[in-house]
Structure formats: C-alpha cells, structure tokens
Amino acid sequence: MTTMTAAILVGIALAIIAGLAAYAFRLNKEVRRREALRDEEAQRARDNCLENLELVASALVQQQVDITEGAWRCKVSLEIIDATLLERDAFRPFVEVYDRTRHLHTHDARMALSPKERFKEDKERIAVEDEYRQPVIEAARAALVFRREWPESLHR
DSSP states (O other), X not given: OOHHHHHHHXXXXXXXHHHHHHHHHHHHHHHHHHHHHHHHHHHHHHHHHHHHHHHHHHHHHTTOSOHHHHHHXXXXXXXXXXXXXXXXXXXXXXXXXXXXXXXXXXXXXXXXXXXXXXXXXHHHHHHHHHHHHHXXXXXXXXXXXXXXTTTGGGGO
16 A cells, blocks of 8 residues: 555545544534423423412412312322422322322213212212312412422422
8 A cells, every 4th residue: 555545545534533523513512402402391391380389279278279170280280390299298188189089070071971970979079178178278388388498399
C-alpha cells in the first residue's frame, strides 16, 4: 500500500468518524430536548393535579360536592401525583370510598338501569357516604395541608 493510498484511507476514516460524531451529537441534543419536554409536561400534569386536588378537597370540606365524587377525584389526583400517597393513613378514606363504590354505575350506564336498580345503588352510595363523611372530610383537610406544604409534603 502506498503512502498516498494510506493517507486517502485515513482521510476517509476521519471523515466517517467526524460524520458519525456529528450525528451522535445531534441525537444526544434531540434526546435532551425530548427529556426536557417530557419533564415540562410531567410538571404541568403535576401542577394541574395539585390544583384539582386543592379545589376538590376545598369543595369536600365545604360540603359542596358529594362525598363519593370528591373522594374519587381526590384519589385519582393523588394517584397521579404519586401512587404511594394513597398508602398514607390520612388519605385512606379516599381509597376506601372508592373500593366500596367502584362497582356502582355512572353516566349512561346508570341511566340504563331500571328505577328500582338506580334506587338500590343510590341507597348503597348514600350508606357509604354516611359512614365515610367525616373520615373523607378529614382526609380532604389533610389533602389541603399536603397541597399547602408542597413539595416538602411529598416526602413525609
């Protein structure tokens, strides 16, 4: 192999390496951009859930929303923020109401029930609400404290 051929091959190899390095740099930049977008979206979702949690918990404390509806909404918000929050004793009433009422029909499925079936489900829901009214209101107060002390409250 002549010196000229070797120099040409080294030049081609360097050009290929430079091209691959530039491509790797672009890919790395794109990954960082997408991670930043994902983090921003996660932050927006968390902020929306915190805001929703505060609104629903306030409505529960002021008795402006049904116990079942409020408990379900608080449970979902807490679950989105961090599912381990539902293991806290303060938030257990939300989970218990959900577990006791999740089989009840809603929306169109509820409308499809006969009046007798709807009455039966309403009776069951009201019994759960009567039983859990105070624990859910206390859990809502705890949720308001959680929100007020965010983000420190996440790790308590």
